[in-house]
Amino acid sequence: MTKRICLVHYHEIGLKGKNRSTFENQLVTNLHRALRDFPVTDISRISGYIVVETEDHLASEELAAAIRRVPGVARVSLAYKCGLDEGEYCAAAVRALGEAGDFASFKVHARRSSTTYPVHTLDMNKIVGSVLCESFPDKKVDVHHPDVTVVVHVVQGSTYVYAASAPGVGGLPVGTAGKVVTLLSSGFDSPVSTWMVGRRGAICVPVHFSGRPMTADTSEWLCQDIVDALAPSGTIGRLYVVPFGERQREISLAVPQSLRIIMYRRVMLQVAERIALLEGAKALVTGESLGQVASQTLENIAAVNEAVTMPVLRPLIGSDKQEIIARAHEIGTYDISCQTAPDCCTLFMPRRPETHARMADVLAAWESFDHEGMVADLVESVEWRDFPQCPSYHAPKGALREHHRDLAPGSGGER
Ligand code: ATP
Ligand code: MG
Numbered sequence: 001m002t003k004r005i006c007l008v009h010y011h012e013i014g015l016k017g018k019n020r021s022t023f024e025n026q027l028v029t030n031l032h033r034a035l036r037d038f039p040v041t042d043i044s045r046i047s048g049y050i051v052v053e054t055e056d057h058l059a060s061e062e063l064a065a066a067i068r069r070v071p072g073v074a075r076v077s078l079a080y081k082c083g084l085d086e087g088e089y090c091a092a093a094v095r096a097l098g099e100a101g102d103f104a105s106f107k108v109h110a111r112r113s114s115t116t117y118p119v120h121t122l123d124m125n126k127i128v129g130s131v132l133c134e135s136f137p138d139k140k141v142d143v144h145h146p147d148v149t150v151v152v153h154v155v156q157g158s159t160y161v162y163a164a165s166a167p168g169v170g171g172l173p174v175g176t177a178g179k180v181v182t183l184l185s186s187g188f189d190s191p192v193s194t195w196m197v198g199r200r201g202a203i204c205v206p207v208h209f210s211g212r213p214m215t216a217d218t219s220e221w222l223c224q225d226i227v228d229a230l231a232p233s234g235t236i237g238r239l240y241v242v243p244f245g246e247r248q249r250e251i252s253l254a255v256p257q258s259l260r261i262i263m264y265r266r267v268m269l270q271v272a273e274r275i276a277l278l279e280g281a282k283a284l285v286t287g288e289s290l291g292q293v294a295s296q297t298l299e300n301i302a303a304v305n306e307a308v309t310m311p312v313l314r315p316l317i318g319s320d321k322q323e324i325i326a327r328a329h330e331i332g333t334y335d336i337s338c339q340t341a342p343d344c345c346t347l348f349m350p351r352r353p354e355t356h357a358r359m360a361d362v363l364a365a366w367e368s369f370d371h372e373g374m375v376a377d378l379v380e381s382v383e384w385r386d387f388p389q390c391p392s393y394h395a396p397k398g399a400l401r402e403h404h405r406d407l408a409p410g411s412g413g414e415r
Pocket of ligand 1: 182183184185186187188189190191207208209210268285286287288292293296
């Protein structure tokens with residue numbers, strides 16, 4: 001019986017020995033979680049691919065699209081799975097080519113991963129090719145630069161036939177690169193930087209600093225929407241929100257105006273680092289891009305960075321705004337980030353922020369308010385929401401647990 005399935009391709013570069021099966025098992029686990037709203041009956045590994053089968057044996061384009069957004073997936077083909085019977089796989093090839101859209105030329109590419117199958121691939125090419133030529137008399141065979149390639153692949157007692165194939169997001173399965181805490185605003189950059197480390201296999205725990213109670217909580221809702229847009233790919237474990245408005249007011253009263261932003265950022269990084277330690281995360285991530293705004297000069301990056309010992313990753317440091325915007329479109333966060341909302345960044349902004357801070361001035365300002373007490377209080381006041389799409393996320397067992405207001409809809413903390 002011929003079934004329509006999704007064939008998942010992944011890059012094997014650098015995946016050898018034990019590493020490789022860890023990678024594959026994690027990808028299978030992540031796919032199970034990402035596809036739980038689809039009628040999927042089986043997700044199994046076969047010789048360098050993963051096969052996703054559905055109850056109705058009719059895998060859909062929607063299913064393929066959901067698979068494509070899962071990190072670690074290089075490509076997804078909507079394929080026909082049939083037996084080893086020539087008539088059956090030739091018929092599947094006719095169907096596959098018929099669904100390939102507009103094309104003028106094609107070729108057949110036969111492969112055998114099971115050597116027990118007696119027909120040579122050159123003969124399979126000829127057999128399938130002649131059936132396709134009969135069925136598509138106005139199309140040309142072009143073995144060098146075909147518009148469409150019909151792949152006929154014999155693996156472990158089955159034949160997989162496909163012509164339609166589209167790229168996935170690539171990267172590595174989430175859970176194979178540890179955990180990071182990402183600093184998330186509702187702007188364009190930090191959602192993209194969060195997505196980028198998630199695509200490289202990191203479990204992301206975003207932290208958003210809100211201007212509440214000095215501003216409305218709109219930025220928090222935008223951040224929740226952003227995280228909802230990223231979550232189906234399985235990269236998000238938990239979103240933390242830190243109400244920061246009151247503390248910003250204290251800072252703005254205590255330090256020279258030009259150094260306010262640097263002080264806010266140092267406190268933000270220290271709070272994020274404390275959350276990271278509780279979470280067992282190994283790095284912090286920001287959306288900074290060199291020179292993009294006043295706070296992103298080398299001097300100011302150094303002045304902020306000095307507040308923490310954990311590595312701070314900046315995946316966008318060399319990116320132009322246009323590239324970041326293009327990516328934001330792709331990952332579905334652009335429209336959300338277009339909606340401006342006051343957050344802690346727009347609160348108590350100096351008229352002339354320092355662009356080339358001197359470390360001595362920074363450290364003097366830093367000592368002029370009780371930053372330690374402030375960071376400890378802010379960590380105590382965090383609120384959070386968990387995202388079940390990330391199977392590798394494990395919540396911290398430590399102090400955070402008793403003191404939070406849950407952001408999840410329907411919980412006591414709903415706003
Ligand atoms: P973005 O587009 O991500 O808001 P930006 O271009 O506005 O970035 P900045 O305001 O200088 O640049 O912020 C630099 C980085 O600091 C952000 O990318 C983000 O990682 C972090 N950050 C800024 N504001 C917040 C916030 N309210 N909560 C959490 N992190 C923040
Ligand atoms: Mg911003």
